[in-house]
Amino acid sequence: MPTIAVGGASGKIGGATLSALLAHNLVPASSIIALTSSRPGSSTFDALAAKAPGLRVRHADFEDAASFEKALEGVDRFFLVSTPHVELDFDRRVEVEDGSGKWEWQEVPDGQGRERHHRVAIDAAARAGVSRIYYTSLAFAFDRAAKRGKHASKAGVMRAHLRTEAYLARQRAAGVFGSATAVREGLYAESWPLYLGEFAADGGGRDAERTEVPIAGDGTACWTAIADLGVANALVLAAPGGEFDDRTFYLSTRAGNTNGGGNAKTVSEIGALVGKARGKEIKVKVVGRAEHERYYVEERGLDAAAVRWWVGTYEALEEGECEVDDGTLEGLLGRVGMKPTRVEEVIGKMVKRV
Numbered sequence: 001m002p003t004i005a006v007g008g009a010s011g012k013i014g015g016a017t018l019s020a021l022l023a024h025n026l027v028p029a030s031s032i033i034a035l036t037s038s039r040p041g042s043s044t045f046d047a048l049a050a051k052a053p054g055l056r057v058r059h060a061d062f063e064d065a066a067s068f069e070k071a072l073e074g075v076d077r078f079f080l081v082s083t084p085h086v087e088l089d090f091d092r093r094v095e096v097e098d099g100s101g102k103w104e105w106q107e108v109p110d111g112q113g114r115e116r117h118h119r120v121a122i123d124a125a126a127r128a129g130v131s132r133i134y135y136t137s138l139a140f141a142f143d144r145a146a147k148r149g150k151h152a153s154k155a156g157v158m159r160a161h162l163r164t165e166a167y168l169a170r171q172r173a174a175g176v177f178g179s180a181t182a183v184r185e186g187l188y189a190e191s192w193p194l195y196l197g198e199f200a201a202d203g204g205g206r207d208a209e210r211t212e213v214p215i216a217g218d219g220t221a222c223w224t225a226i227a228d229l230g231v232a233n234a235l236v237l238a239a240p241g242g243e244f245d246d247r248t249f250y251l252s253t254r255a256g257n258t259n260g261g262g263n264a265k266t267v268s269e270i271g272a273l274v275g276k277a278r279g280k281e282i283k284v285k286v287v288g289r290a291e292h293e294r295y296y297v298e299e300r301g302l303d304a305a306a307v308r309w310w311v312g313t314y315e316a317l318e319e320g321e322c323e324v325d326d327g328t329l330e331g332l333l334g335r336v337g338m339k340p341t342r343v344e345e346v347i348g349k350m351v352k353r354v
């Protein structure tokens with residue numbers, strides 16, 4: 001029985017994966033190691049340990065390579081959940097070197113964005129002797145975008161993932177791991193508030209009166225419930241050796257085509273669903289990149305670097321980067337008698353009527 005380490009085990013995707021490994025009895029709890037940057041004795045650490053008798057919990061912090069190496073001792077399969085520290089990716093404001101006092105935006109060099117955290121974990125896994133590594137990438141850069149080249153995505157959120165995939169591929173080619181798998185996780189159905197101009201998650205509250213959402217561009221994504229991703233990841237991790245080795249695939253599907261487009265929906269369509277669920281219409285207005293940046297920074301007070309990082313997401317959507325139709329998710333869920341959760345169901349649970 002392989003020993004499996006689950007990164008980000010206290011978080012959404014790592015937590016859903018850990019829960020699914022346990023709930024579906026895919027491996028005994030004693031074969032699982034849950035990783036957290038929290039310390040023994042903290043509430044997060046104790047809550048993880050309480051999830052199942054026999055489950056081991058270990059401290060591993062992306063800022064401390066030694067902690068990762070120690071945590072991965074004796075591990076055969078490592079599920080590397082990407083770091084949530086997105087601020088590492090933001091372009092930096094730097095002064096132009098002409099003495100004019102002007103400044104410009106500068107892209108974070110390869111190795112210094114979020115991929116820095118991932119490299120720490122990958123290198124530690126190599127030193128610890130992990131044989132199979134699975135990385136949670138993201139479901140952008142599909143199809144048309146992929147044809148532009150493997151590093152091509154218009155989405156700032158995808159840059160660190162592509163850099164990490166490339167680093168992992170280099171390590172694999174150098175024989176560091178027995179296999180390296182990139183799981184391009186579908187866009188969370190639960191993350192619609194982010195795509196809908198940071199809308200209040202319950203569709204009410206501070207946004208109860210909001211009826212118009214400007215966005216830089218629109219396009220289709222195949223929205224995927226986090227719990228479904230957890231089950232699929234767990235099945236991938238527990239699968240007999242070989243099945244998912246050295247593959248790059250998407251956990252994202254249009255599934256349910258007969259049902260009004262299934263989970264393939266534009267941001268405007270998501271806006272309409274949220275409007276219906278809360279009982280007050282939301283109009284999504286495509287305004288282009290410059291107006292999007294101006295609106296969210298000047299009128300809604302968001303951080304300029306964060307908005308700049310996020311805005312390319314809409315251009316990527318427009319290009320069809322997230323129109324992913326990969327049968328892997330449906331196939332995996334089918335193994336445990338499940339079907340992809342409908343995005344309407346996820347929205348319905350999150351939104352309150354106003």
Ligand SMILES: NC(=O)c1ccc[n+]([C@@H]2O[C@H](COP(=O)([O-])OP(=O)(O)OC[C@H]3O[C@@H](n4cnc5c(N)ncnc54)[C@H](OP(=O)(O)O)[C@@H]3O)[C@@H](O)[C@H]2O)c1
Nearest residue numbers: 008010011012013036037038061062082083084186187188
């Ligand atoms: N597919 C999508 O649509 C989508 C949507 C949102 C985010 N994501 C990406 O998915 C990844 C995981 O996100 P999530 O949704 O599971 O987020 P989350 O719920 O915020 O979980 C993040 C996890 O990272 C761990 N963590 C934080 N700082 C750490 C550190 N210094 N060292 C090691 N672990 C650390 C946290 O655990 P401890 O505090 O216990 O260490 C937590 O378990 C992120 O890269 C995020 O950008 C994907």
